[in-house]
Amino acid sequence: MTPQKYLQTRAVAAHRTWSKTIPGKVEFFSGEGSDTSIPILIAPLRGVDDSYPPQKKSFMMLKYMHDHYLDKYEWFMRADDDVYIKGDRLESFLRSLNSSEPLFLGQTGLGTTEEMGKLALEPGENFCMGGPGVIMSREVLRRTAPHIGKCLQEMYTTHEDVEVGSQYDPKIVYSGKVPSDNHFAFSQKTGFWRNYGFSITCIYKGDLVRMGGFDVSIQGWGLEDVDLFNNVAQEGLKMFRSQEVGVVHVHHPVFCDPNLDPKQYKMCLGSKASTYGSTQQLAEMWLEKNNPGYSKSSNSNGSMRTA
Structure with missing residues (x-):
């Protein structure tokens, strides 16, 4: 390819x-x-x-x-x-x-x-x-x-495969009782490894200025970081990706304005949905609510790792 x-x-x-x-x-x-x-x-x-x-x-x-x-x-x-x-x-x-x-x-x-x-x-x-x-x-x-x-x-995001830690919503992960504000507690339950996190980027100021900087005409959630990435590629700058366990995307509420550009709004909804919780935990919450006989398996929470 x-x-x-x-x-x-x-x-x-x-x-x-x-x-x-x-x-x-x-x-x-x-x-x-x-x-x-x-x-x-x-x-x-x-x-x-x-x-x-x-x-x-x-x-x-x-x-x-x-x-x-x-x-x-x-x-x-x-x-x-x-x-x-x-x-x-x-x-x-x-x-x-x-x-x-x-x-x-x-x-x-x-x-x-x-x-x-x-x-x-x-x-x-x-x-x-x-x-x-x-x-x-x-x-x-x-x-x-x-x-x-x-x-x-159903492509709601442009992310692919770079590991940048991104937190799920703690209120969902911990059922409303957040035991700790430690953002570096890594497990399949507390967060996911973000792919192509455009918004976490390092670039020399001179390069940023030469390619025109951010497009400040983009309003609302998203797209400005992807636009910047495309400009970097068109400028011919050498890009590389790296795992950075010292950088965590701390969870914050995502508001998606229905008045956004359709493409922007669709991406926003996808990012918002991806922060609620893991697929396993959301499925367990649904089963607990809709199936009274359901009980979690003993290992559903997974082990916790901290850094």
Whole structure:
């Protein structure tokens, strides 16, 4: 997956090197209107641009692979344009697996030594790092593709996969009795790891001034941080993401004005809903209210970690 601006460089370099070792098909997915005269396989995705993060592009790429190649290949890989893949070793590994099973593969991560115990990971848990790429079996793609349309209709946020701690509403988490004001109590119950937290950003003042700063014409909740991010990308500044366990997005009420721009209002509602509580806890609250015979499992609260 690549934006049009890298088709002549990164995509061509991949085509001339590692793509020749892949015993299948390597196709470069880019936004609609991309230059297809370049002598490589390019799939311009209809209705998709090169905005970042590429949520819609990712969804439509999966749909494209499902619609065109589901019955032709056993394994499907989504990778960034700056990876280097050793095709022979990858083939040897995948031939040892059963593509009829729902297998989703990636490079696991636990964080650095200094981060151990601070990433809300239980013993034995890890996370899948997106940078090196992920591989899915035919069965995973078959199960996923039918839901892509619904996913596209319900995209309430532009966040994806950077770990910035964000608190749930303490009044819901603790049933109205907040035992502590410690914002660094990390568990699946007290908060979630925010993805692409645009509003928590570090940038040199000179760079901010050169690209025009914030668009102060944007009124109400949201969009100003995403707009700034897009300006940074267009300016050509090098961006990087990092885990920062010393920064916590403290919970605060979110008010969504119905008079906002429809796109802005939809994003606001999504962010507001994501702060109420974990899916498990909200489901338990609903069951307790609507099913008198329901009782919580002994481990529903999860263990608490503090930093």
